[in-house]
Amino acid sequence: MGLRKRQAAEAIKAAKKEEFGARLRNVPSSPRKMRLVVDMIRGQEVSKALGILKFSNKEASRKVEKLLRSAIANWEQKNERKAEAGELFVKTVFVDAAPMLKRMRPAPQGRGYRIRKRSNHVTIFVDTINKSND
Secondary structure (H helix, E strand, O other): OOHHHHHHHHHHHHHHHOOEEEEEEEEOOOHHHHHHHHHHHOOOEHHHHHHHHHOOOOHHHHHHHHHHHHHHHHHHHHHOOOOOOOOEEEEEEEEEEOOOEEEEEEOHHHOEEEEEEOOEEEEEEEEEHHHHHO
16 A cells, blocks of 8 residues: 555544444435435434424434434543533534335236335534634
């Protein structure tokens, strides 16, 4: 491996050590439904985001709430201290499409309609508020 490539790889590795987040994979709901929930909490302070998710009546919000709590726990684990109120916020959150289950439904006159059962991957990163202002 060349020097420049090694330096770039080490820089990427060092940047990833400073990111604190969690990933939820193969969630059996469509990415579009999950994005509606995720858009509500993007950029919010963590306690406010948890409140939004707790009182949302969408099914996907329960899974995102659990994932956000996991990201907070990961931050606390790596920093070896508890998160104080108003310290963390949702830095980035995104939803990617996961593999699709394809099924056939019987249709009239010997035809078959295609059913696509979609799933998604959700990724959340949290960060401290004072660090992002620097």
